[in-house]
Amino acid sequence: KQEVTQIPAALSVPEGENLVLNCSFTDSAIYNLQWFRQDPGKGLTSLLLIQSSQREQTSGRLNASLDKSSGRSTLYIAASQPGDSATYLCAVPMEYGNKLVFGAGTILRVKS
Amino acid sequence: EAQVTQNPRYLITVTGKKLTVTCSQNMNHEYMSWYRQDPGLGLRQIYYSMNVEVTDKGDVPEGYKVSRKEKRNFPLILESPSPNQTSLYFCASSRTGYNYGYTFGSGTRLTVV
Numbered sequence: 001k002q003e004v005t006q007i008p009a010a011l012s013v014p015e016g017e018n019l020v021l022n023c024s025f026t027d028s029a030i031y032n033l034q035w036f037r038q039d040p041g042k043g044l045t046s047l048l049l050i051q052s053s054q055r056e057q058t059s060g061r062l063n064a065s066l067d068k069s070s071g072r073s074t075l076y077i078a079a080s081q082p083g084d085s086a087t088y089l090c091a092v093p094m095e096y097g098n099k100l101v102f103g104a105g106t107i108l109r110v111k112s
Numbered sequence: 113e114a115q116v117t118q119n120p121r122y123l124i125t126v127t128g129k130k131l132t133v134t135c136s137q138n139m140n141h142e143y144m145s146w147y148r149q150d151p152g153l154g155l156r157q158i159y160y161s162m163n164v165e166v167t168d169k170g171d172v173p174e175g176y177k178v179s180r181k182e183k184r185n186f187p188l189i190l191e192s193p194s195p196n197q198t199s200l201y202f203c204a205s206s207r208t209g210y211n212y213g214y215t216f217g218s219g220t221r222l223t224v225v
Binding site: 032089091 | 143145154157160162171202204206210212213214216217218219221
């Protein structure tokens with residue numbers, strides 16, 4: 001059974017800092033891994049999708065890496081801004097039912 | 113704009129009064145799914161559909177029904193809502209296969225009193 005864990009559960013940083021969010025998964029036989037952002041009470045916005053054959057993906061100030069063999073992914077946010085404050089979720093798809101298995105998320109607060 | 117549209121965004125209803133939450137996508141995706149999100153429990157899959165007229169149960173299907181008569185629409189039906197169905201609901205869609213990511217709707221906040 002696939003389990004996804006995110007560390008830390010919460011993070012508070014001053015504006016401008018570079019930061020790393022961690023995601024680990026127990027079954028390394030994944031097809032891809034997707035990072036989402038969720039603002040309070042709102043929908044999930046897809047940030048990055050990393051295929052199992054890829055090592056990293058970049059979008060603007062965001063960089064996500066994937067190490068399948070160790071069951072880990074990291075989301076790197078450069079030069080953080082107050083607008084980055086949100087919950088960040090990682091998820092991997094299960095083969096049966098295409099269900100996404102989510103981590104519990106990291107609540108990020110960037111202080112101005 | 114490629115998107116998944118859910119309606120309504122907010123709904124307060126009474127126990128036992130049938131309701132439908134609509135979901136529509138404009139990306140010609142084969143796969144659609146419903147999730148509910150609850151504090152401490154995270155996101156859990158309710159139902160999913162691999163294509164038109166093909167639906168199956170997820171992890172928490174009790175008390176819900178779905179239908180997929182058209183590719184773009186995947187409504188979630190609560191025939192007799194109960195307070196334990198108070199939750200934040202999300203519809204998602206994707207192309208079939210494992211190379212594609214998921215697009216989520218903006219969510220429906222449902223309160224059953």
